[in-house]
Amino acid sequence: MSKKSNKMAEPKATKMDFNSAFQRTPSVIFHVKQSMEDFYLSDDTLEQITKQMEEEMVKGLGKDTNESAKVKMLPSFVQALADGSENGTFLALDLGGTNFRVLLVKLEHGEKPEMDSQIYKMPEEVITGSGEKLFDHIAQCMAEFLTRLNMKHVKLPVGFTFSFPCQQDRIDTARLISWTKGFSAEGVEGMDVVSLLREAIDRRGDIKVAIIAVVNDTVGTLMSCAYDIRDCMAGLIVGTGSNCCYMEKMKNVELLPGDEGDMCINMEWGAFGDDGALDIIRNGYDREVDCASLNKGKQLYEKMISGMYMGELVRLVLCKLTEDKVLFDGVASESLKTHGKFETAFVSQIERNVPNGYTALQNILHNLGLGALHSDCEIVEYVCEAVSTRAAYLCAAGIAAIARKIRANYPEKEELEFTVGVDGTVYRKHPTFAKNMAHKVGQLTEGRGINVKFALSYDGSGKGAALITAVAARLHMEKGKGEIVGR
Numbered sequence: 001m002s003k004k005s006n007k008m009a010e011p012k013a014t015k016m017d018f019n020s021a022f023q024r025t026p027s028v029i030f031h032v033k034q035s036m037e038d039f040y041l042s043d044d045t046l047e048q049i050t051k052q053m054e055e056e057m058v059k060g061l062g063k064d065t066n067e068s069a070k071v072k073m074l075p076s077f078v079q080a081l082a083d084g085s086e087n088g089t090f091l092a093l094d095l096g097g098t099n100f101r102v103l104l105v106k107l108e109h110g111e112k113p114e115m116d117s118q119i120y121k122m123p124e125e126v127i128t129g130s131g132e133k134l135f136d137h138i139a140q141c142m143a144e145f146l147t148r149l150n151m152k153h154v155k156l157p158v159g160f161t162f163s164f165p166c167q168q169d170r171i172d173t174a175r176l177i178s179w180t181k182g183f184s185a186e187g188v189e190g191m192d193v194v195s196l197l198r199e200a201i202d203r204r205g206d207i208k209v210a211i212i213a214v215v216n217d218t219v220g221t222l223m224s225c226a227y228d229i230r231d232c233m234a235g236l237i238v239g240t241g242s243n244c245c246y247m248e249k250m251k252n253v254e255l256l257p258g259d260e261g262d263m264c265i266n267m268e269w270g271a272f273g274d275d276g277a278l279d280i281i282r283n284g285y286d287r288e289v290d291c292a293s294l295n296k297g298k299q300l301y302e303k304m305i306s307g308m309y310m311g312e313l314v315r316l317v318l319c320k321l322t323e324d325k326v327l328f329d330g331v332a333s334e335s336l337k338t339h340g341k342f343e344t345a346f347v348s349q350i351e352r353n354v355p356n357g358y359t360a361l362q363n364i365l366h367n368l369g370l371g372a373l374h375s376d377c378e379i380v381e382y383v384c385e386a387v388s389t390r391a392a393y394l395c396a397a398g399i400a401a402i403a404r405k406i407r408a409n410y411p412e413k414e415e416l417e418f419t420v421g422v423d424g425t426v427y428r429k430h431p432t433f434a435k436n437m438a439h440k441v442g443q444l445t446e447g448r449g450i451n452v453k454f455a456l457s458y459d460g461s462g463k464g465a466a467l468i469t470a471v472a473a474r475l476h477m478e479k480g481k482g483e484i485v486g487r
Ligand code: GLC
Pocket: 096, 162, 163, 164, 165, 180, 181, 216, 217, 218, 237, 239, 240, 241, 242, 243, 244, 268, 270, 302
């Protein structure tokens, strides 16, 4: 794979001429440009990554190849999208980051769902402690929420959005394959998280619920979006982590029996590259970020894209440029030298505020103990843009691979148009991520009879999870198994 070509995918809005009154010497400009070269991906490289992702998808779906595949292509057991007939009151649980959310969702025949919710912090010692402590904490939050709503004794159907890679063999069981995103609670990997939650609920003995469905956040995002937009066929998250799901033809899902209909596949694309496939484009900063993480050698694609790592990548580059004496007069503050201090939210704030001048950026740097001149700001802005643009382009390669894969499922159609439902803080808050990604997807799918559209998906973990639970409950009833009463 050739990493560089003449057609550099340089971030568009960069002022690489530094054409302000505060010009740097040509050697500084040259040095900064050189240092950031490793973040540029040529169109040829992106095409290559798209092809590799497509191959990985086929490998993950294949019976004989799944075991060695890094992109696991996990069946979600969501086969039907909502049709507007869903009805009832549901409890939705959402665990996937440093917050745990409990939501009460009322669905009424296609009306806008009514929701009430509460956010609970997941303390570090809970995330990295014992599994029992983690699930006890979740059960306690549920009990508090239900007490507040005076619903502790109502047997509500529950949809559990658990945003980690899980092997499922039905909609209401999920065996955690491995933790991601800084979680490491002991004794959970390899276990069914629904059973662990039921046990925690039983230990308390004061709440009555029936856990009907466990879903990945990408799947909830797709479901939530499909409720409003009928041609929605994929769900993408670019937040703390990054992942995508899409509707695949059952006949291509070799690990499952049956050829009829569709299956929503949770790709777990974050693990793309864990077999070395991305080594040619990973740079020293990527390796440093990986080494400092709890899951070294894992989720390498995610670590180049998502919010948990983007700010840290920028911080490492800024440290290096300071060491090279082209930034901050060669003096790094303690904060700049500290892991995690340069938040991904800063990257979004910096790039959003640049058209209004550098005051916001100077404030951020000031709070990090850095006195920044205009010329420093230009460099910081440039670094942020290079890192976020690379993330958007890499994400685009993944989406283009999915688009090509879906396209192949509909050879009879002259043109295939579909929507990707998207959620996640990076996608929502970064000023150019969405635009850069959509633009690159357009390029990578050009001339292939595909038109990919993107739509913000609202509350996949609440509305989406409730819809999935409602559909699961309906199918259960239709199969003549009677009303769901849990267990
Ligand atoms: C991580 C998880 C995945 C989730 C994604 C977005 O990649 O492994 O399950 O969908 O983060 O939250």
